[in-house]
Amino acid sequence: MLRGLDISDMLIIDRLELSFQPGLNVLTGETGAGKSILLDSLGFVLGWRGRADLVRQGAAQGEVTAWFDLPEGHPAHAVLQEAGLPDGDELILRRINTAEGRKTAWVNDRRCSGEVLRALSETLVELHGQHDDRGLLNPRGHRAILDEFASTGATKEKVRKAWAALGAARKAAAEAAAEREAIKAEEEFLRHAVAELEKLGPQEGEEAALDVRRRQMQGAEKIRADVVNAYEMMGQNGAERSLGDAMRWLDGAAARAEGALEAPMAALGRAMVELDEAMSGVADAMDQMTFNPLELEETEERLFAIRAMARKHDIAPDELAGFASTLRGKLDALDAGEAAKAGFDQAVRAAEASYDTAAKALTAARQKAARKLDKAVSGELAPLKMERAVFETQITVEPDGPDGRDAVSFTVATNPGAPAGPLGKIASGGELSRFLLALKVCLTQGQNGLTMIFDEIDRGVGGATADAVGRRLSALAGEGQVLVVTHSPQVAALGAHHWRVEKAVSKGVTTSNVVPLSAPERVDEVARMLAGDTITDAARAAAEALLAG
Structure with a gap:
């Protein structure tokens, strides 16, 4: 769970200290106030590959520190132990970026590589938005997502070993055939x-x-x-x-x-x-x-x-x-x-049979998981006002390879009788947000100590639908920690903790700041989100009603 974030001299952030809590944490603010910069900074300390020009103009270097609670059994412990890094119930990540672009990272005050940070980040944080970084909108990543959902690691490892053995058998047979042909020529x-x-x-x-x-x-x-x-x-x-x-x-x-x-x-x-x-x-x-x-x-x-x-x-x-x-x-x-050729051919046939058995087992596991995932996503769509939509995981045959012979793609139909198609092409903006939220909920169930970040997942929805999205996020946060960047007052009102991102100009220098909101300040912020720059009494009353639930 993310407990704190300390940012210095990153883009338009001068100095910023944030303390996060369990539950639903919401960040709101005007467009351009710096919400994306906050996520860029978090991504930087987690080792994600992002924009290069992060250091604030005029500063020698930018620095970000993040600290997490690690409960017993958290998968980050295994990453730390494998990397030979100090392990405990708290994890502190620190990363520096100089103005020249040189990056240096520490884990629990021990130097480490960006690869280690990225390995840790996969156990710590899930970032999700309409431009999803884990492949939900990219069919090429759907198979890996289904495999993760199905926990096919052991079955897939058998397929990879069988594929490697088949490749070795085919190579040996080809080399022997080439040698025979070369000898036969003379x-x-x-x-x-x-x-x-x-x-x-x-x-x-x-x-x-x-x-x-x-x-x-x-x-x-x-x-x-x-x-x-x-x-x-x-x-x-x-x-x-x-x-x-x-x-x-x-x-x-x-x-x-x-x-x-x-x-x-x-x-x-x-x-x-x-x-x-x-x-x-x-x-x-x-x-x-x-x-x-x-x-x-x-x-x-x-x-x-x-x-x-x-x-x-x-x-x-x-x-x-x-x-x-x-x-x-x-x-x-x-x-x-000829006798040797028969032996090589037999070895290839045996390897092909072993691969076929392993690949069929993997296909069966994927088909079973696909049905389970489809049912789980359908169950999540109803509370999100999409009870008539259809989500389907399609598995088709592709050429044999180290990961089996299955092509996987997520397809949707937004209305009964409507043609199904790729997730990223059929759904509208608001529908897409809800499909992705439903998928994310299903794919992250059972992950211990994971912080989920949703970047404007409610974009394109409003009214009762936005309220449904907010309630699902709130329910999801009840099992851990959720950070959501939102422009929806319905979602913001459901947050257990609320921060406002704001931008200011002083002496010609623009800076961004994030402030925690008290109860009265939350009323004003939600009212602003409802009414705009001019906050009316009616907007305050509506904000109070939303916050009251």
């Missing part, structure tokens, strides 16, 4: 390339090994004869025989040499061991140099085939084996494509 190349590669069977590191073996065989032809000659020179016909003969001669002479031949004989023994090792190494080399001439030809053919295949695919020879595996994987995916 199927001929893939099958030919894989056949070539599998026939060749290249292995990692094979090209380097073949190159070494080829060079070995090519070199062996040139040097093997020299190696064979060298081996023969070291063998029985060469150094090995000579060393053996020398060892035997020395061995025969050693006994008579008094030890002089021991060292030479030891060295000769070592030489014979080294010679044996040398001959063994040369023999191994000769074995390696022994090859079939066809092996060289086969080695060269395979080496050249591997290098040609690598050039063909513009990759390194060592990458051929991995490349073959990649191409084979693509072919396997293509060959398994």
